Amino acid sequence: MQDSARRHTFAIDWYKEKDIIVDLPNKQGKSRETIRFADEVAFIVLKALAFDSRNTNKDAGDLVYVLKNGTPDVIAETYSQRLLAGQHVQALEDGLKALVKRFCDDEKIDGYEKDGPSKYAIFMGLANASDDERARVMRDASGLVTYFVKEVEKHTNRTFLPAPAQPQADAAAV
Incomplete structure (x- = not known):
């Protein structure tokens, strides 16, 4: 199994179910089906x-x-419990890294200026909205x-967010 396929097997393990009733085509009656979807x-x-991709x-x-x-x-x-239990750790860590990379503050870019929040605003129809x-x-x-x-960091006692940037000391004040 390829690494990328193996990394995504968690979706088979972590799901919810919902029963639905559907009308079959050509008056063939009704059918009750159980639909599984990612939790x-x-x-x-x-x-x-x-x-991220x-x-x-x-x-x-x-x-x-x-x-x-x-x-x-x-x-x-729930995310933290699965991480601590060792369930699909690589996928969970990769997911958090992608969230941090695309949405959260780092030492050079405020999180809200990154592509994640920007793409979200565009998706919400705000491409031409006021800057504010x-x-x-x-x-x-x-x-x-x-x-x-x-919250994941708090529950797992692990660090995923980069340390906040330290303000530079003013050379004249030293």
């Missing part, structure tokens, strides 16, 4: 890796949507993803 943790990892507005939009409309604390706790409105939405997206990563 929130699997979805976040998949979308983080997809966004293909950088689409929709991937950023989907990722922020799940965090916004779910419960970030609960999702982070766009910046607000971008800051919210960056803040939400950063909060999620910090």
Whole structure:
């Protein structure tokens, strides 16, 4: 099995189910089916890796949507439990690295200025919005993803976010 395929097997393990009833074509009756879909943790990892790879507005939009409309604390706790249990560790770590790279502050770029929040704002229809409105939405997206990563850090006692940049001492003041 290729490394990339092996890395994504978590989506087979982490799912939810929903029963649906569908009308079959040509008046063949109804059928009850059970649909499996990626749970929130699997979805976040998949979308983080997809966004890091293909950088689409929709991937950023989907990722922020799940965090916004779910419960970030609960999702982070489940994410952390799986990480600590050693379940698909490489995929979970890669997902967090992608989130940090695309949405969170680092030593050179504020998180809200990165491509993740920008693509999210575009997905939300704000490509031509005022700079203030766009910046607000971008800051919210960056803040939400950063909060999620910090919660994972708290639960796992591990560090994924880079250390904050230290202010440079003024040479004249020294």
